[in-house]
Amino acid sequence: MRIKTIAIAAALLLGTGLPTIVQAQSPKTIAGGFDVGPGGFPKNFNPLVATGGFTWLSTYFEPLVIWNAGLTELEGDLARNYTMSSDQLTYTFNLVKESWHDGKPFTSKDVKFTIELAKNKVSGSLLAARLGDVASVETPDDSTVIVKLSKPNGSFLSILSQVLILPEHALAGMPPESLATSTWWSTSPVGTGPFKFKKYVTDQYVELAADDDYRGGKPKVDVLINRYFENPAAAVAALRAGEIQFTYVEPDDAASFKTDASFKLIEGGSYVVNYIGLNQKVDLFKDLRVRQAIMYAIDRNAIIESLYGGAAKPANCGYVAPQLVPEGLEAYAYDPAKAKARLTEAGWDKINGDKPITLLTYYGSPQAANVMAAIQSMLAQVGINVVPRVVDTPTYNGTVYKEGTPDWNAFPMVYAGLQNGPNPAGINPGLNKSQLPPAGFNTMRIEFDDLSAAFDKALGETDASKLDAAWQGVCKVMNKDLPWATLWVANRYGVVSNKLKDFVWTPAPGGGPYAAHPETWDIQ
Structure with missing residues (x-):
């Protein structure tokens, strides 16, 4: 009764010039099963050892270059542009202006640190052999990175798309051999993406908060949540119950969503x-x-x-x-x-x-x-x-x-x-x-x-x-x-609620990364 009385009183005060009571809006939130099924990698937070899960990791970490959503060509991400020498041995990357989520500036030193760390197998990196042709990483200034290869490698840029750039100031003090088991990844990671890591509730979910200062514009939603599920069937049940708005699904489940007007089925080659x-x-x-x-x-x-x-x-x-x-x-x-x-x-x-x-x-x-x-x-x-x-x-x-x-x-x-x-x-x-x-x-x-x-x-x-x-x-x-x-x-198949707007999911190998632009995702 008291709530109703306050609401009526507030309505009566409209137009009187007197202060009104405004009910606080709850944060706009998108929740999904982003690590369900192929392309996911449940409860992994370290991109150096990830063989999947990049759909989620790339909401708060970013690579230099990234595949477009159609997986047809690479484009710049933390590199606003790049050039390759005619002998395909020298790559020059011009970096965007960005800050880490803790306010520190993102610079070429972070890129050099990350590539050298990813090359170091002591860190547990699964990218070490793939980056074996990298001869040197030079940083002539804060916004330029020059990578030189020992021999041409037609897959180099594609490899870089899975090297999510890490903050030197936060990780350089840790011995590389301790990084694989460090709790930093699941407690206080900082990235450059549109969302900032907020908290991990063990075995239940990860919560991210919008980075209002993101270079691509303030995200349209306030909170992004990745729910963990033991299997695709549990994720489908949560989707139908409205607890989440997206998940990967098995082919049998996909068929049941084709005629459901409340959802959109996304299908594509894996x-x-x-x-x-x-x-x-x-x-x-x-x-x-x-x-x-x-x-x-x-x-x-x-x-x-x-x-x-x-x-x-x-x-x-x-x-x-x-x-x-x-x-x-x-x-x-x-x-x-x-x-x-x-x-x-x-x-x-x-x-x-x-x-x-x-x-x-x-x-x-x-x-x-x-x-x-x-x-x-x-x-x-x-x-x-x-x-x-x-x-x-x-x-x-x-x-x-x-x-x-x-x-x-x-x-x-x-x-x-x-x-x-x-x-x-x-x-x-x-x-x-x-x-x-x-x-x-x-x-x-x-x-x-x-x-x-x-x-x-x-x-x-x-x-x-x-x-x-x-x-x-x-x-x-x-x-x-x-x-x-x-x-x-x-x-592969994903199902998304029709409540979401401008949501992008691609059945990419390992979950990407690809340019999904989560800062533009919205929910009714």
């Missing part, structure tokens, strides 16, 4: 090739005939139709983009009889026989469980006994990226994914012998000379007219030597 990794540090898969048998044993078309609803393309190398796939590849059509023959020729009974083989994955969704079960059944029919094991992403990374001599029997086979675009060099870190862990992503310890040579040739190609042919050369070697059993490139 740019990620799913594969079965075959650890070359165990004896099981060193014979090419065994690797061929695995390809022939899996009915990829049946899995795509039944479990992906047709929304995937079979991959006979690391690529499916037409300009990167040459004619004449072996299609590895489903042929269990041929698979059995290959295993017999290789002497599989003596190599392994019916002993169980762990098939490790970080994919924990119901769809992934069905895919793994189908693969398990198909391989069993030809005499390969695999046992799926699902772990969370930190456990998976801790297992496969371990330095020295890991327990190879813990991951003789993996079911995983790695980006195959928009830059075709994206799979180089997973297959080139120069990219072995802990510095790179070559977790299956592939050291095939012909394959590495094909990658190096494509990466060093400076003639744009010859690039597609160079990457086709990589595809040919992958198809012939089978470092992985490549499976498919699937579509």
